[in-house]
Amino acid sequence: MKNISKTLIIGAHGKIGQILSKKLAEAGTNKPTAFIRKESQKEVFEKINVPTLVGDLEDSVSNLAKQFKGFDCIVFAAGSGGSTGAEKTLSIDLEGAVRTMEAAEEADVTRYIIVSASHSDDRAFWDKAEGMKPYYIAKHFADETLRNSNLDYTILRPVQLTDDDGTGKIQASLNTDLDEEKISRADVASVIAATINMPSTVHQTIELSSGNVEIQEALESISVSESVM
Structure with a gap:
């Protein structure tokens, strides 16, 4: 995998996207660009010196591909959150995601x-998640499409997200056997930043929760356990 120096963040105006944009810009080793839906969202990124691209996930694959040219990495952090109705959820979390994969x-x-989201492969869990079944269906099939693509993908599946401050420590697993039920968006953003240039996370689906292990160490331990499976 070549070194990644230009990353396009889709869903950059969301909470994780904003944290990630700022984190990458401050680190200086990876130039982020925010993919946003509205001109009015530019101001957020101008304040942190992050360039923007205005686009629409419902645009054609060919038009999206033109916007993606020249980037090394796509981070898809967009999502309906499961509270906007089934149609919008499927439009963004499934069809929107798949369009960007094809465009990439x-x-x-x-x-x-x-x-993605923890438990996205657990159909029994979907039925227990009141009102969220379309959300998990969308995440599941978007992930499946990505696994079957030619992309150097990493699928990150956090448990319930919070707005707590990041701790820099997580639990990472190749299955859903996690000790905690929550993780901060700040820590998820830190995981994404660490993952971008980590070849050992390519072609992996990683479940995430808060934990007691430093992010880099946790991701490296996942890679070791994967290699001996």
């Missing part, structure tokens, strides 16, 4: 990281 391939952007 067309634009020769090989690195692709998606923020």
